[in-house]
Amino acid sequence: MSKKNIEKLLSDLTQVTAEPVRKGLSEDIKNRIPHKLIPHKGKDTINIMIDLRISKLTAAAAIIITLILCVNFLGDKNTDNLGLVQESKLLVNYFLSGGHKAIENNEYAGMEKYYNQLLKQGEDVIYYGNTIKPGDGDAILMQFKTNEGKYRIIFGDMKSKTVTAQELIKLQSEMLLKK
């Protein structure tokens, strides 16, 4: 059997198998034309189709992170420089610990920011944030020297007061003894 013969047979087969197509099919397809066909903008654009299935919890986390990003971009100064990861951690902490702990951590995070700011300004400042128990009213969270030669102290419960050098030494000793 030659190549021509087989090609002739294929041609015959094509005709025989060209069965009629249901007339309504074209209408069925046309009815599915999207009402809003999106025009192609040009050669520089690409189409990204994402079929993403995520859990409700993940979706909630994504929404929260998006909100934080928006807040950062729209200029909420309280969250400035905290960093996305840190802020997300705070939110997760907030939900896991009923909100309490996260608030404390958040305050500490703000305090840390304040500490870094003072440090940059060349102030005589010490920060104990990592060593004290959150919310401890007797523990010194941060101390820095004022222009009058006194010391401004911020405690673990975020209360603050200005003390003399002697009073500061006394407070520090008490803090060490307690430890």
Added chain:
Amino acid sequence: MDKQPDSLAVRLKSADRLAAAELVDLYYEQIYRYIRRMGFGCAASEDLTQDVFFQAWRHIAQLRSDKMLRPWLYRIATNAARTQLRKKRRDTSLEEDELVDGSSQSWEKVENKELLLQLKKEIDNLPTKLKQVVLLHYMQHLTIAETADAICTGQGTVKSRISRALRKLRKQLEIKNEKNNE
């Protein structure tokens, strides 16, 4: 001077709904028959044909020119059929018989019915890559270049696959013929 009418591809890219309908009118029969010849039943072929056009509208940005329109649609159809085949390995075999058993009206006046039925069977038995080129080039009448575009390969590869496919079909039909003569 008269302004040249925009090509179908250009109108499709500008989200023209009439162009979308025109695309259906031009190609729905071809695509349906191609899918049918790949071995799908009537209902499955209709569903897949609808999907092909739906995907075409969604991915219209990928279309480069009018020239590429036909092979591009066939590429979508080939991929859709392949995915469907993977999902359920031919559970449409009963419907498939409608096409193969030669009982439909179009087969009645055929002279070499037995031979054609045998050929149809041999095409179905070809490896997928060879079957694709036979269907696209000989039965859907795509050029070598269009066939190459439709299956995302080079023209040289298409030619070599066609050659291999024809050789295989010839051999199988000859064997069958010899057996019948004995």
